[in-house]
Amino acid sequence: MKNTIPLNQKNLIQLGKFITTPSFDRENIKIGMVHVGVGGFHRAHQAYYTHKLQEEYKATEWGICGIGLRQGDQKIHDVLQKQDGLYTLIVKHPDGKIESQIIGSIIDFKLGANNPEPVIDIMSHPDTKIVSLTITEGGYNFNPATGEFDFENSDIQFELKNPNNPKTIYGFLTAALKNRRDAGLPAFTIMSCDNIQHNGDVAREMLLTFAKKQNEDLAKWIEKEVCFPNSMVDRITPVTTQSDIDYLQDTFGLQDEWPVTCEPFIQWVIEDNFSNGRPEFEKVGVQFVPDVKPYEKMKLRLLNAGHSVLGILGAIHGHKTINACIEDETFIAYLRVFMDKEATPILDKLEGIDLNAYKDSLQERFANPNIKDSVSRICSESSAKLPKFLIATIEENLNSGGSIEFGTLVIAAWCYYSDKGVDKNGHSIEIIDAMQVELQNAAKQTKTDPLAFIRQESLFGSLINNERFINVYSDLVQKIYEDPDIKKLMQNII
Structure with missing residues (x-):
């Protein structure tokens, strides 16, 4: 020294x-x-x-x-x-x-x-x-x-x-x-x-x-x-x-x-x-x-939502860190198609931003092994994050006729995550959320009422009344409960 x-x-x-x-x-x-x-x-x-x-x-x-x-x-x-x-x-x-x-x-x-x-x-x-x-x-x-x-x-x-x-x-x-x-x-x-x-x-x-x-x-x-x-x-x-x-x-x-x-x-x-x-x-x-709002939206719907996509799906698979998710080819592919197909189309006009380069940079940042972000931290307080980051994107795509499958799988996975509190191998997941009890109670009713989780109006607003969303969500949540191999489901959607 x-x-x-x-x-x-x-x-x-x-x-x-x-x-x-x-x-x-x-x-x-x-x-x-x-x-x-x-x-x-x-x-x-x-x-x-x-x-x-x-x-x-x-x-x-x-x-x-x-x-x-x-x-x-x-x-x-x-x-x-x-x-x-x-x-x-x-x-x-x-x-x-x-x-x-x-x-x-x-x-x-x-x-x-x-x-x-x-x-x-x-x-x-x-x-x-x-x-x-x-x-x-x-x-x-x-x-x-x-x-x-x-x-x-x-x-x-x-x-x-x-x-x-x-x-x-x-x-x-x-x-x-x-x-x-x-x-x-x-x-x-x-x-x-x-x-x-x-x-x-x-x-x-x-x-x-x-x-x-x-x-x-x-x-x-x-x-x-x-x-x-x-x-x-x-x-x-x-x-x-x-x-x-x-x-x-x-x-x-x-x-x-x-x-x-x-x-x-x-x-x-x-x-x-x-x-x-x-x-x-x-x-x-x-x-x-002159106006920052389109740039804020870009960050929320790509960076923050991207983190949540990796976090919720990664938690069920058993990945512990975000960079571990990005080392998994299925997760990289899923994240990119989500960003390209569901998040990008609903963004506002952005001056001076190359969106493809920005999305490339997100993948590089998430993969940085020296900046380890735990999946549990990213998933913490999802009830405060997902309505702003992800559910809003689903709603906008429903209004425009865009794709919703990638975001909806995350919601179905969130239900399973809130209900079971374990990954697909049975290992316990650390859940940190101010609404943890409400989330778990709603999710536990899924077997008798497949739509119970999305009946929480404070989180999902009027999505329960949207027939297209209900059909996609019901199918995906049923498949997760039958077989929580999340990678297999992700591959089927890609």
Whole structure:
């Protein structure tokens, strides 16, 4: 093992003998973006794009200040402060190739959990033009069943009464926007990079709902002045492991306390809708479009649905990981025909996307043996996923007269999976789903009522009334229950 060199600014020259380091002068970078939620995904995605822009185009006005609002952000705050915002990005290719480089786009990090003032100050600073977010779906504080803002949250109730002592993202944003309005400064853009549909629209609706309750005049100003671009983001970023940290030490003699690993694929599609300027991310591969929704639909119906197709069918066959499914020729063929025959025809027009190349890339990504995704994780919470990813595709194909067999087999397999909880060899399947009891109860009635599973209106809507769907589903579910050799059924449909 080599003598290790701690990652920090003063050691970059020495580290540059062993690993790629930032070539730009970080001292001259101004903070133009404030990012809330500095996890692995942000560092593999937006911060990487920003670093690339600074490397190749000297974008000195677009440095990032990371923000943590929760006590749980203390560790990343401490690590990045110690490492001067630097970290290593480890890109793992399917063929085993590994590319590592030190990323320098994060210039500062502030923790708002105990002292909100420095966070409000940097958001209020005239140089800050964008506040971006990766705060997870839970951070948006809406009721998942109704979609309405949750005013029962005790932190929300506190900051409504104490606007200068915020706790949630909404309190911080309104405090900073009020400062900017009062100082005559332009509003910053609020740019969600979370993996939720219409993320900018959701951020806008939730912030305005909060602001109207806190300060009606400010809410009117926000409504008029602040832009909330929708965006579609994509890069598989697994959790950092000790072996990743050890790899850097053994290979480069580099001591990085929190590197990030990711796949080589990366994509970012953003609505070109900004309040106060933006980086020229298009120079480094980001796609700016007038409407993100067709791209969101593409990702949901191909990537997310494709994952579920492999996951549900793979679980019954006995495959444990998604890459194991892709090593099986029947699964590769089935996935591709599903994507070509059922998912692609119902997509909207997509500018600048080669769909065949995109589908090829999905197969390569799913096959990456270094980014192992467990089948049980992909199948988890299928009751929340399949209505958006797969059932909607079946409904659109029923309306257009398109193929439904490939998607319907997955629904029939989901019934068997929910009922039996075992694969075709009798080995137990781990089922994680908020509706597990309801799913199992409905599925267990299948022998006496073949349509029992799809009578769940909250999941399947009016599909129970569609004669064509009923006929296809009844036939497939009967065949699975007679013989759960899912590969044989898949081959028959192909």
